Amino acid sequence: MxxxxxxxxxxxxxxxxxxxxxxxxxxxxxxxxxxxxxxxxxxxxxxxxxxxxxxxxxxxxxxxxxxxxxxxxxxxxxxxxxxxxxxxxxxxxxxxxxxxxxxxxxxxxxxxxxxxxxxxxxxxxxxxxxxxxxxxxxxxxxxxxxxxxxxxxxxxxxxxxxxxxxxxxxxxxxxxxxxxxxxxxxxxxxxxxxxxxxxxxxxxxxxxxxxxxxxxxxxxxxxxxxxxxYVADFVGSANLLAARVLEQTDADSVAILVAGQSLLARTDGPLEQPSVHLVARPESIRLRAAGQANGNSLDGWIHRKQYLGNRTSYSIRLTDTQRVSVDRFGPDDGGFLEGQPVSLEFDPQHVRVVSR
The missing domain is CATH 3.40.50.300 (P-loop containing nucleotide triphosphate hydrolases)
Incomplete structure (x- = not known):
């Protein structure tokens, strides 16, 4: 060989x-x-x-x-x-x-x-x-x-x-x-x-x-x-949200502003421009009742709910123009309903910021 x-x-x-x-x-x-x-x-x-x-x-x-x-x-x-x-x-x-x-x-x-x-x-x-x-x-x-x-x-x-x-x-x-x-x-x-x-x-x-x-x-x-x-969009399903850098908290972590709300995410190093994108996979986001998230979250409301057998897929509206897809796997979808206000909880290690 x-x-x-x-x-x-x-x-x-x-x-x-x-x-x-x-x-x-x-x-x-x-x-x-x-x-x-x-x-x-x-x-x-x-x-x-x-x-x-x-x-x-x-x-x-x-x-x-x-x-x-x-x-x-x-x-x-x-x-x-x-x-x-x-x-x-x-x-x-x-x-x-x-x-x-x-x-x-x-x-x-x-x-x-x-x-x-x-x-x-x-x-x-x-x-x-x-x-x-x-x-x-x-x-x-x-x-x-x-x-x-x-x-x-x-x-x-x-x-x-x-x-x-x-x-x-x-x-x-x-x-x-x-x-x-x-x-x-x-x-x-x-x-x-x-x-x-x-x-x-x-x-x-x-x-x-x-x-x-x-x-x-x-x-x-x-x-x-x-x-x-390009990579995030081509490989798998990803939420790509326009964001702005608030503060580089350390070498691989950054505070950003998304839909008027602050969030922590990881990065591969110093960011040279303030305009970035947040990358979050639908399965890495936790859906919580409004106000029940344990920090590092965004608030929105359920625009659409789809039952897909092995998972339930949600479209969460943050603003009139920005939406987030969230997947919950298994038979228990938590009883969430369309129109319900919710919080989206992000693990800072599982969401990242990219500058291009």
Whole structure:
């Protein structure tokens, strides 16, 4: 297995627009690393640079200690799983998985052994004689995964492999991918626009924006400590409230004014401008009867209440223009009613201020 090292990478197309703009990245050996972001952010371009399908305009790419910047794809020791499976329709499952092994001129006995091993690992050992047309979407993706892994690559690349599956199959294949990656320990780079997939699968996530990495970190860090409103809004559900700094109380804490009321929140350091945003996840806010909060709270009233089975969701109006979403989980919603005045209690460690 290999780590991946990227230095000052740029990719520009004919118009001169930089799709990847001066990107530096280290992907640890054996990790499950996700490139996350909306369409057009550069994540698939970056994956294709790693695969060797696109050559960078500038910069370098290394797998382990080997510079791969200009090396052709077939010499990189990389396996790839595509969004549309890319199976050969005229070949059986066995022959699809064996394709890369035959290209490497393994003997027939070794090919049979390895194809059987990897089909078993992905739960497809009883389907060797079928053609792709006779398989479901989830089964085709398992075959594509077996084909990529059978050559025992240094790195596995996955380009939105779950996007063509229905919700139930997505969860099944996601679980299978996670278990297999941990079992084999292969360095994996996974591209998706689905933040739930990224949170569920990854050791690290790079959230991309316009050819750059907006934030890099563990799923917990990306979700709990977003560095900007872009990150907070893209990953999960978040309340983003306009606020003004009143006082920097210490290095990582700040007093702010929100909807005419003061509140304490955390920050990553000194704030250079008074206008900021408060980031608060709906599940991190406690809903209390008016006047019953234990400090650090905002007052408002319930504009809308929705029962959603596993949770009750509230829209709390602070002013005519500012609202806060609050989620209460479980069967007991506290008996709160629409139109009722309430207090919103914030733990200063679970709400943060961002300046952009």
């Amino acid at each position: 290999s780590s991946i090292s990227i230095r000052q990478l740029e990719v520009s197309y004919g118009s001169g627009v930089k799709v990847i703009d001066g990107l530096d990245l280290e992907i640890p050996e054996g990790s499950f690393f996700t490139l996350l972001g909306p369409s057009g952010c550069g994540k698939t371009t970056l994956l294709r640079v790693i695969a060797g399908f696109i050559h960078p305009t500038r910069g370098s790419l290394s797998l382990g200690a080997v510079d791969m910047t200009r090396m052709p794809p077939h010499r990189r020791g990389i396996g790839m799983v595509f969004q549309d499976y890319a199976l050969f329709p005229d070949k059986t499952v066995f022959d699809n998985v064996a394709y890369g092994l035959r290209a490497r001129k393994l003997d027939a006995a070794r090919i049979r052994q390895k194809v059987g091993e990897y089909l078993e690992r992905v739960g497809m050992d009883g389907f060797a004689d079928r053609h792709p047309a006779a398989l479901s979407g989830g089964q085709r993706q398992r075959v594509a995964l077996a084909r990529a892994l059978a050559i025992e690559p240094e790195v596995l690349l996955m380009d939105e492999p779950l996007s063509n599956l229905d919700a139930r199959l997505r969860l099944q294949i996601r679980t299978a991918i996670a278990e297999l990656q941990r079992e084999i320990g292969i360095t994996t780079v996974f591209v998706t626009h689905d933040q739930e997939e990224a949170l569920a699968l990854s050791d690290q996530i790079a959230l991309m924006r316009q050819g750059r990495i907006e934030q890099l970190g563990s799923p917990q860090a990306i979700y709990q400590s977003p560095s900007s409103t």
